[in-house]
Amino acid sequence: MPPGASVYLDMPFESIKKVADADFPTRWGHFRILGYEGLLLGAKPCCDHSNVPVNEKEEMVALIMGDIYSAPPVVRIHSQCLTGDVFGSLRCDCRLQLELALKAIGDAGAGILLYEEKEGRGIGLMAKLRAYELQDQGLDTVQANLALGFRADCREFELPAEVLKDLGVHAVRLITNNPEKVEALELAGIRVVERISAEVEPLESFERYIQTKHEKMGHILDSLTERTVS
Numbered sequence: 001m002p003p004g005a006s007v008y009l010d011m012p013f014e015s016i017k018k019v020a021d022a023d024f025p026t027r028w029g030h031f032r033i034l035g036y037e038g039l040l041l042g043a044k045p046c047c048d049h050s051n052v053p054v055n056e057k058e059e060m061v062a063l064i065m066g067d068i069y070s071a072p073p074v075v076r077i078h079s080q081c082l083t084g085d086v087f088g089s090l091r092c093d094c095r096l097q098l099e100l101a102l103k104a105i106g107d108a109g110a111g112i113l114l115y116e117e118k119e120g121r122g123i124g125l126m127a128k129l130r131a132y133e134l135q136d137q138g139l140d141t142v143q144a145n146l147a148l149g150f151r152a153d154c155r156e157f158e159l160p161a162e163v164l165k166d167l168g169v170h171a172v173r174l175i176t177n178n179p180e181k182v183e184a185l186e187l188a189g190i191r192v193v194e195r196i197s198a199e200v201e202p203l204e205s206f207e208r209y210i211q212t213k214h215e216k217m218g219h220i221l222d223s224l225t226e227r228t229v230s
């Protein structure tokens with residue numbers, strides 16, 4: 001199995017519940033904001049490492065706009081990136097992808113953004129900052145995760161799939177470059193009728209970051225594919 005590969009396990013949640021549903025105006029249009037909690041069946045470490053965050057529950061925010069039922073809606077599963085999403089870090093493309101997704105939903109007038117609590121591809125914020133240190137010394141993102149004792153990617157995308165089912169959404173148009181997200185949803189019984197590219201204008205500051213996603217994690221990035229071919 002390649003380092004980035006994850007395995008979709010049986011539903012690890014005892015239950016999931018919607019805990020809030022409120023009005024949510026944004027720069028990209030008018031959403032509802034829903035809070036979800038998934039109670040895990042037991043401690044579920046990502047890997048054999050003392051610093052792996054082991055939670056008893058997983059939380060998720062769903063932003064929902066418009067009619068999500070008459071056709072498969074545009075959906076984005078976005079993994080938390082405090083450094084990018086909040087502070088505008090240009091070490092990665094996360095913030096630009098978040099904005100691309102919110103704009104796409106706003107333009108379509110309907111869709112769902114699922115914001116999952118999986119900081120640093122699931123290794124947690126402090127570990128991600130330590131991975132930054134290793135990257136500053138020359139490692140790429142995958143090498144840094146492995147050097148810290150983690151898998152390259154600790155996400156399995158189970159909660160987003162369960163939330164979609166709870167919402168009654170069984171087919172989606174998914175905004176992603178990551179084939180594992182498509183595969184995880186399909187395995188969970190959600191049909192991905194279309195993959196919409198989440199590719200953003202590449203910047204020099206995150207060139208290596210996206211190159212590693214492309215070369216080591218199988219992300220579909222046309223700008224890099226074209227460069228490899230030519």
Ligand SMILES: Nc1nc2c(ncn2[C@@H]2O[C@H](COP(=O)(O)OP(=O)(O)OP(=O)(O)O)[C@@H](O)[C@H]2O)c(=O)[nH]1
Nearest residue numbers: 079080081092118119120121131141176177178198
């Ligand atoms: N471990 C680690 N995680 C990072 C780093 N930079 C960003 N991340 C996390 O990477 C996650 C986003 O994953 P990506 O691989 O960029 O993209 P993706 O969500 O798999 O795929 P797309 O749907 O195409 O965006 C977020 O949880 C970020 O916090 C880093 O240097 N190291």
Ligand SMILES: [Zn+2]
Nearest residue numbers: 081084092094
């Ligand atoms: Zn990021």
